[in-house]
Amino acid sequence: MILPDEQFYKTCAHKLTSWFEQNRRDLPWRKTRDPYSVLVSELMLQQTQVERVKSYYPRWVDLFPNVRALAASSEEEVLSAWQGLGYYSRAHNLHKCAQTLLADGHETLPADAAYLQKLPGIGPYTLGAVCSIAFEQPVPAVDGNVRRVFSRLLDLGSDPTKKDGAALIERTVEHILRLGEPHILTQAFMELGATVCSPLSSCQCNDCPVSMLCAALKKGTQSKRPVADRRATIMRRLGAALLIGDAQNGWIVRRRPESGLWSGFYEIPWIIGGENDDFSACLQTLRAELGITAPCEETGLEETLRFTRWQVRVRLWRTSAVLQLQKGAEIVSSHSLLKLAMPAGLKRLITKALTH
Numbered sequence: 001m002i003l004p005d006e007q008f009y010k011t012c013a014h015k016l017t018s019w020f021e022q023n024r025r026d027l028p029w030r031k032t033r034d035p036y037s038v039l040v041s042e043l044m045l046q047q048t049q050v051e052r053v054k055s056y057y058p059r060w061v062d063l064f065p066n067v068r069a070l071a072a073s074s075e076e077e078v079l080s081a082w083q084g085l086g087y088y089s090r091a092h093n094l095h096k097c098a099q100t101l102l103a104d105g106h107e108t109l110p111a112d113a114a115y116l117q118k119l120p121g122i123g124p125y126t127l128g129a130v131c132s133i134a135f136e137q138p139v140p141a142v143d144g145n146v147r148r149v150f151s152r153l154l155d156l157g158s159d160p161t162k163k164d165g166a167a168l169i170e171r172t173v174e175h176i177l178r179l180g181e182p183h184i185l186t187q188a189f190m191e192l193g194a195t196v197c198s199p200l201s202s203c204q205c206n207d208c209p210v211s212m213l214c215a216a217l218k219k220g221t222q223s224k225r226p227v228a229d230r231r232a233t234i235m236r237r238l239g240a241a242l243l244i245g246d247a248q249n250g251w252i253v254r255r256r257p258e259s260g261l262w263s264g265f266y267e268i269p270w271i272i273g274g275e276n277d278d279f280s281a282c283l284q285t286l287r288a289e290l291g292i293t294a295p296c297e298e299t300g301l302e303e304t305l306r307f308t309r310w311q312v313r314v315r316l317w318r319t320s321a322v323l324q325l326q327k328g329a330e331i332v333s334s335h336s337l338l339k340l341a342m343p344a345g346l347k348r349l350i351t352k353a354l355t356h
């Protein structure tokens with residue numbers, strides 16, 4: 001590992017500024033530095049691919065062009081606009097954030113880091129992105145891309161998410177921000193990580209504007225940096241979902257709890273199986289939970305639901321069993337079922353089942 005010095009900071013600021021100005025991708029959210037728009041795009045980009053955000057972002061700012069418009073919208077409208085982006089707590093937080101800003105007398109985000117960091121959904125990364133891009137303040141925004149770039153530049157031999165490594169990267173980024181224009185440099189760090197200093201084998205050191213500073217390149221350790229985070233293991237399971245009802249009498253849906261994953265969304269009954277469960281074991285558990293003894297017909301449809309570290313392959317069955325409605329459950333028409341805000345994987349299953 002190397003410890004950066006003044007020359008490192010200066011070269012980094014200078015090289016990355018000119019590289020970014022010539023190589024920046026033309027992305028819709030880069031046409032403005034309006035703080036609300038920066039917040040929206042940064043929240044969308046967390047855990048969602050750029051290509052997907054490119055179609056969602058313009059639609060969102062058309063529907064909710066400012067804090068006031070977003071605060072005045074219903075939760076259903078907000079979740080429906082977010083549908084398909086996943087990790088719905090971001091949409092809830094954005095909505096709450098707009099309502100809090102307005103209640104505090106702000107028509108947009110103020111240039112006040114101490115205030116901003118208390119708003120719902122604004123963690124250290126988002127705070128850094130908004131403060132540096134919208135307000136030109138030297139507040140570091142360290143996400144996975146930036147962590148990877150600096151783990152390699154410094155040849156950091158420890159986990160960059162843990163105390164010492166994380167603090168060293170933050171200090172280094174902040175120092176560089178102070179030597180240039182934070183709105184350019186923050187985006188340059190992210191861009192370098194996204195397009196050049198990519199994960200593992202696709203890393204393109206020959207095109208890197210800061211290769212002369214890179215300690216990992218000198219030692220040939222690029223593929224070992226950042227040091228792997230063992231917590232990132234994906235959990236894979238099978239699951240079962242059940243479409244209960246028929247087109248004439250309607251379908252059973254239930255509302256998810258007010259907090260936690262997909263809060264406020266609707267869903268059809270479904271479960272995640274245990275570690276060794278196959279699809280039929282999943283269905284058996286679901287039927288037992290719902291008290292269904294009537295036969296269930298397999299639809300032949302499957303979809304993958306992804307959330308946090310989980311990937312669940314869900315198979316859909318249907319039944320016209322008549323059930324006592326449990327708390328939080330209701331019956332809706334086919335038309336409403338297709339329109340309700342729902343986790344994207346369940347929505348795809350239902351759409352295929354009802355329209356094909």
Ligand code: SF4
Nearest residue numbers: 152197205208211214
């Ligand atoms: S030289 Fe290679 S490993 Fe080092 S920062 Fe540039 S792209 Fe990343």
